[in-house]
Amino acid sequence: MKKLLAIFCLLSLVSCDSRPSPEQIKKSKDVTALCVKKVKAMRLGTGDFDAYYNEEIGQFSYFGTKTERFQFEKCLSENGVKMKPNEEK
Numbered sequence: 743m744k745k746l747l748a749i750f751c752l753l754s755l756v757s758c759d760s761r762p763s764p765e766q767i768k769k770s771k772d773v774t775a776l777c778v779k780k781v782k783a784m785r786l787g788t789g790d791f792d793a794y795y796n797e798e799i800g801q802f803s804y805f806g807t808k809t810e811r812f813q814f815e816k817c818l819s820e821n822g823v824k825m826k827p828n829e830e831k
Contacts, residue, residue, distance in 0.1 A: 762800045770795045770823055774802065777817035786810050 748750055762770065766777055774795045781791050791806030803815055818825055 767797045771820045773823045
């Protein structure tokens with residue numbers, strides 16, 4: 743995966759120096775766990791909501807109802823975590 747990312751960086755105009763710091767990774771994972779727990783406790787959908795933070799690409803992946811996804815994004819924001827665009831929407 744790292745070799746593939748390196749090749750992508752060389753072939754694109756995208757800066758690949760944007761890997762999150764260890765502190766950002768820890769905060770993102772901790773807040774993700776907190777927000778998943780909070781959204782599940784709201785019982786807004788089928789109960790199948792889940793999310794995780796992929797530290798390799800610095801992006802969140804999550805699934806659930808539209809309301810659950812909104813509440814997850816809101817929770818992240820309220821806890822000072824910035825999201826990158828989520829392609830799973």
